[in-house]
Amino acid sequence: MANGNGNGHGPRVRVGAALEKFDEKMRGSQAWTAIFRPGSVYRRGYTDSPRNRSYVIMNNVLYHLHPVKVKRHSVKVSYTLCLGGLSFFLFILLTVTGIFLMFFYRPTEAAAWPDIKTLETAVTFGSLVRNMHRWGAHLMVLSVFLHMCRVFYHGAYKAPREFNWVIGVVLLLLTLLLSFTGYLLPWDQLALWAVTVGTNMMGYTPVFGSSVKYVLLGSNEISGDTLLRWYVLHVLLLPFVIVIFMAVHFWRVRKDGGITGPL
Template sequence: MAENPDPRPEHLPQRIWESIQRDELPPPDDRGRMRLVMNNLVLHLHPSKVARPTLKFTYTWGLGGLALLLVMILAVTGVLLMFEYTPTPQTAYLDMLKLQTEVWYGQLIRNLHHWSGNLLVITVFLHLLRVFFTGGFRTPREFNWVLGLGLLLLVVAANFTGYLLPWDQLAYWAVTVGSSLLSYVPLIGEPLRNFLLGGPEVGAATLTNFYGLHVAIIPLALMGIVSFHIWRVRKDTLSIPRRLDGKIDDGGTGSTQVEKVTTLPHLVSRELVFALVMTGLILMWSVWVNAPLEAAANPDHSPNPAKAAWYFMGLQELLLHFHPVFGAIIIPTLALGALAILPYQRFDLSAEGVWFRSLKGRQMALVGAVTGLIATPALVLLDEYALDLPGLMPSLPTLISNGWIPLAALLLLLIVYYEIIKRVFKATACESRQSVFVLLVTAFVVLTVIGIAFRGEGMALMWPWEVLG
């Protein structure tokens, strides 16, 4: 019988590679192109060609990719941590100590998980700002922006539920403060909080609930929506960076035609190098800096001040100035609602891909940032030391005197600011809206910094060295 020759390559490494990746060239028609994509994992995630200008690092700053990398690091380190962790008040804290002292690389794995989680909150926030300031949310990417907002909420929820798991004083009291915000939701607030905590206070049932949310429900939702988000980026393609003169920002002449390059190797090689560098940096940081762990949780001894997790400090600061329903519910809901309907507004489409839309847009963004930097601390000081609205209007319920009235006053100030930018500085509606957005983002960041670094015992205002001391 004639021998049947083996069609596979002669060399073993090439044979192994071809068993993973089939590189045969398909015929150059539609079916052929489809076969190329079907046979290639990378081309399931990316289009086969991308616009060369979008490879420019200073357009995306790699923030979406970094968020994805962090989600992956979190998944791997999270699964490893699960081997040594039992979510009960008796064992959780001891497991943390064991991880840090007895388990091989336990401290490093915990550090990697902790710092990646925190960095993810910052990365996703910065990614949102990048998309906003380059107009990357406009048609056809509106829905992807809304999906992104869902991701932002999930990332915060993942961090919040994970915060409780070490069961130390920091965890216990941050979650007690954080979850108390929920009880201000009208009508359903208290039952909702009891449902989440598994009772009226943070306890064993809360740990079980948070563990389930943290290791199963939130990661599943996150991975589902992240896949959807990345698929939409593939379908809609990335917005094209442009210069102030409207020409394509290709790093050179600025042509009017978009040059396309193949994803393999142009985009994928850049992604790999970026991922390696970032993984190295996160690893180095995690080797040097340990995740915090305080004394074991003691429900009878509340620290002073009892602060929420750092990413909720902006909200906790708002609560000191507004009636709780406004600080915890109405203002955050208004802000999220405004962000969600943002891409459905009418926009000047020619500004897509231009950082801050135009030269005037850049100047007005700076005005917004400076105004936010000055006005926010000024208003905090005014409310802290000079203005006592409930005291001035004792006959009114605080919901009005410390809720509706200051909110209406602030909205009025914002409208006046918008009109000044539009009429005095002759900015377009788009540039003026952007300036208001910058002002509000700056105010939120300043409030967060005040909450973290300038609030000490009894949540009184003090200098950071007094807070730390």
């Protein structure tokens, strides 16, 4: 193939028709070259071969997010129903909408509920974003659960994927905890009583019951301390932990040789 980049360094590797076409357009731009470093492989005279195409992927952190090769069935929507991907998408949506909500919400007994009312009635797109966050949370719980059912149905919990199944169980727990901690934040009657019932149930934990309840409430009964505690868990600690577990989960999918095949 003739050298298409005009720098006289030989032919370039065909990475993929769409990517190549886009790259063709952007090639003159210094920013594009700095970010994607296309020259690192094909501008230096490498020939078009499967190995060199792999280099293009492996030498770039953004392309590297995808494996060089995937099994044909694993990109078939009917196999995974995209439930894992959907759970991840919903998590991103919840993060973006959650950051928006944080601009208008203060986690104190006096401000929490009035802030929610202001958000609903006086903030541009406030009601929309709040509902996206709430519905997104319900949907994420559902999609993670259905993803787990799909994985179980395909027997993907068996060797060599047992470890990733365990990581998955932790992800399910973290998703439920995120959902539950978020539920208290509007500081309305529904939230207060849901959390009262939930923490009373935790109080029946054998041996450590009262300590567990105290740690969860931040005092002897539900109060502003509980609100602050659950807010920090909801916006900081739990998202931080779930991101780490997701990274391990995705990494394991690749290390286990991609997803399972049809039985």
